[in-house]
Amino acid sequence: MYLLDANIYINFYDRYYKREYFPSFWEKLPEILNTYVIIPSIVVSETYHDSSFKEWLEENYTTDLLQHEEYVDNWASIIEHVSSCGYYKKEALNSERGWAQYRIADPWIIAIAKEGNHTIVTEELRNPNLNSNTPSRNAKIPDVCDQLGIRCIDMNSFFREINLRV
Numbered sequence: 001m002y003l004l005d006a007n008i009y010i011n012f013y014d015r016y017y018k019r020e021y022f023p024s025f026w027e028k029l030p031e032i033l034n035t036y037v038i039i040p041s042i043v044v045s046e047t048y049h050d051s052s053f054k055e056w057l058e059e060n061y062t063t064d065l066l067q068h069e070e071y072v073d074n075w076a077s078i079i080e081h082v083s084s085c086g087y088y089k090k091e092a093l094n095s096e097r098g099w100a101q102y103r104i105a106d107p108w109i110i111a112i113a114k115e116g117n118h119t120i121v122t123e124e125l126r127n128p129n130l131n132s133n134t135p136s137r138n139a140k141i142p143d144v145c146d147q148l149g150i151r152c153i154d155m156n157s158f159f160r161e162i163n164l165r166v
Helices: 006-015 023-036 041-045 051-060 068-084 105-116 141-148 155-161
Strands: 002-004 119-121
Touching (some): 006 051, 041 105, 068 105, 068 141, 105 141
Parallel strands (some): 002 119
16 A cells, blocks of 8 residues: 655646646546555645645545554654654754654654555655765655665656556
8 A cells, every 4th residue: 555645645736637637637546546545634634735635535535534643653763763863953853844743744654654564655855965974954754764664656656556547
């Protein structure tokens, strides 16, 4: 199963696959989501999601949203990893968008993927200069996944793996 980062949904409805231009994609998307994807409630609740997309999701995703709070122990271990691995400054956890903020979906997605051995799909890019000599102010999903042995791919790899054709 796959967990999609919020930026993937934003790609769908705002950046690359707007409904008026890609109706065949939107016809296939419910089956894709219901067959291959687990959607945590925190991903849907992130404030920058378009309300019409949230409504569309309520109408088309027939599986219950995953309650991310059930993964709080794994979430805590992700936060502890970011805190102690030496690759990140305190801002990676404590800033307004830092991962220790309960409302930030990224560490929850990783916690869920770790527990269920799922694949994360994100458009975040790995930090090629990440090292303990110059710690980063921002944790990125692909880097933390690499550190923890969690599979992480981009959107086109996801489309290839599920054999999407529109």
